Amino acid sequence: MKKVIFLIATFCLVFFPLEAQDYWNTEIISVEKDPDTIKKIRQMDLDLLMEWNNRVYIIVGFNDFLKLQKENIPYALETFNFYPHKQREVSLQEGLNGRYHSYAELERDLLALQDSYSHIARVIDLGDSLEGRNIYALKISDNVYQDEQEAELLFVGCHHAREWISVEVPFLLGKYLVENYETNTQVKDLVDQCEIWIVPLLNPDGLEYSIHFYRYWRKNRRDNRDGSFGIDLNRNYSYNWGFDDEGSSPFPSSSVYRGPSAFSEPETQVMRALFEERNFQAVISYHSYSQVILYPWGYTNQPTAEDQLLDQIAADMSGLMLSVNGTIYQYGQAGAELYLTNGGMIDWTFGTYNIPSYTIELPPIDEDHGGFFNAEEDIQPIFNENLPAMLYLIDWTVQNFGSIINPSTRRERRYETRANLKDRTQFGRELKDEGEDKAITQNSKHKVNYPKTSGLKNKTTDVRIKQTDPINKE
Ligand code: 0X9
Ligand code: CA
Ligand code: CA
Ligand code: ZN
Numbered sequence: 001m002k003k004v005i006f007l008i009a010t011f012c013l014v015f016f017p018l019e020a021q022d023y024w025n026t027e028i029i030s031v032e033k034d035p036d037t038i039k040k041i042r043q044m045d046l047d048l049l050m051e052w053n054n055r056v057y058i059i060v061g062f063n064d065f066l067k068l069q070k071e072n073i074p075y076a077l078e079t080f081n082f083y084p085h086k087q088r089e090v091s092l093q094e095g096l097n098g099r100y101h102s103y104a105e106l107e108r109d110l111l112a113l114q115d116s117y118s119h120i121a122r123v124i125d126l127g128d129s130l131e132g133r134n135i136y137a138l139k140i141s142d143n144v145y146q147d148e149q150e151a152e153l154l155f156v157g158c159h160h161a162r163e164w165i166s167v168e169v170p171f172l173l174g175k176y177l178v179e180n181y182e183t184n185t186q187v188k189d190l191v192d193q194c195e196i197w198i199v200p201l202l203n204p205d206g207l208e209y210s211i212h213f214y215r216y217w218r219k220n221r222r223d224n225r226d227g228s229f230g231i232d233l234n235r236n237y238s239y240n241w242g243f244d245d246e247g248s249s250p251f252p253s254s255s256v257y258r259g260p261s262a263f264s265e266p267e268t269q270v271m272r273a274l275f276e277e278r279n280f281q282a283v284i285s286y287h288s289y290s291q292v293i294l295y296p297w298g299y300t301n302q303p304t305a306e307d308q309l310l311d312q313i314a315a316d317m318s319g320l321m322l323s324v325n326g327t328i329y330q331y332g333q334a335g336a337e338l339y340l341t342n343g344g345m346i347d348w349t350f351g352t353y354n355i356p357s358y359t360i361e362l363p364p365i366d367e368d369h370g371g372f373f374n375a376e377e378d379i380q381p382i383f384n385e386n387l388p389a390m391l392y393l394i395d396w397t398v399q400n401f402g403s404i405i406n407p408s409t410r411r412e413r414r415y416e417t418r419a420n421l422k423d424r425t426q427f428g429r430e431l432k433d434e435g436e437d438k439a440i441t442q443n444s445k446h447k448v449n450y451p452k453t454s455g456l457k458n459k460t461t462d463v464r465i466k467q468t469d470p471i472n473k474e
Pocket of ligand 1: 160234287288289294296297334335340341345346359361
């Protein structure tokens with residue numbers, strides 16, 4: 001999938017010289033999104049660009065045209081609609097990406113939340129991306145302009161540019177919390193007792209590139225100076241960075257290129273600085289697709305020392321998610337069930353801070369159900385089914401937050417947190433025995449009755465997590 005699209009001559013040759021070769025012979029077409037056509041085009045190894053208005057947009061070369069004609073598939077020529085000048089004429093606001101957020105739309109909507117709910121919502125510019133866009137955090141808490149000694153956790157989206165849904169889910173959490181604060185006592189309780197940090201768009205340069213130039217873009221937009229662009233931000237964290245060449249690549253052109261060194265990228269540096277500054281007790285990093293909840297390690301199939309706790313929380317979240325729309329989110333240790341990755345965010349957050357750390361791969365379950373192209377109508381239901389798991393983890397951090405700590409002892413508190421992770425998370429009970437009742441991850445303070453896990457997972461027989469090479473989901 002190295003092919004990059006369209007754009008016209010000088011513009012792209014000046015700004016994107018490397019992948020320019022293909023443009024001259026490629027066009028963008030659209031075909032109707034009916035099952036028959038989809039089935040046919042899937043077998044043609046075409047470069048799918050995006051889904052829009054019940055049509056699938058495809059980048060095609062001369063041979064692809066021949067194939068389409070041979071199969072009698074009607075298509076419409078769309079190249080002109082993608083010309084950059086045309087994009088600037090039409091509204092960039094709601095343009096190519098529909099109800100998904102572009103960088104500018106997200107900025108606008110985050111600031112609007114801050115304006116409307118300034119007592120509990122605050123937008124913070126964490127730093128610049130490589131191309132100089134702001135990486136925003138939305139902090140939600142009572143007394144939001146004060147740094148209170150409260151539980152803290154982080155929800156982050158869009159390490160990977162093409163995973164558009166991963167921007168929407170954390171953003172919608174922020175929106176939900178502020179809009180329901182006054183009317184929903186559970187929400188108010190949670191917001192009052194902790195500091196919820198949301199970074200919906202860690203890779204704004206990549207996202208913009210994915211919207212305007214190449215829908216399948218994954219990495220950031222680093223010029224690797226060898227004709228290739230981009231570093232995989234989820235291979236650029238320092239914990240066991242570059243551990244092997246299976247979990248990340250040393251080659252700049254690879255879609256999982258780990259970069260020249262750990263934290264070489266401004267986007268991952270922003271995350272590092274945020275973690276140094278804050279005292280997070282848990283983190284979820286959203287990706288797509290495949291409907292799974294993953295926990296460390298990713299770099300090895302060996303379990304962490306906290307495997308049981310990580311698994312229990314994942315099980316609880318999976319059960320909660322299932323109960324909303326019936327969507328099954330399998331769960332398990334990333335390196336054991338999916339494929340190996342090194343330099344990933346959650347290995348770093350767990351390895352460095354020893355906090356529960358999850359990657360959630362949002363729907364759909366596979367390529368046949370849309371791959372990276374979630375229908376716009378699915379944004380809300382996908383958020384809805386993720387919400388209880390998000391609230392659960394927020395509640396978990398509140399329940400596990402120790403007594404009031406002097407700010408000057410933050411660092412000590414962090415170490416203490418680390419040493420006591422297991423105890424604290426089990427609320428004084430040690431889960432030594434596999435057979436012990438596991439449905440106690442919550443204590444009773446909030447009296448939310450979280451259902452037990454559905455029992456979908458069975459480690460020995462039910463490793464149903466996608467077997468395909470994730471990187472080449474495209
Ligand atoms: O490969 C990734 O970075 C994530 N999958 S994706 O298809 N969205 O790119 C999964 C990361 C899982 N986490 C670890 N294995 N550490
Ligand atoms: Ca939009
Ligand atoms: Ca507060
Ligand atoms: Zn991803």
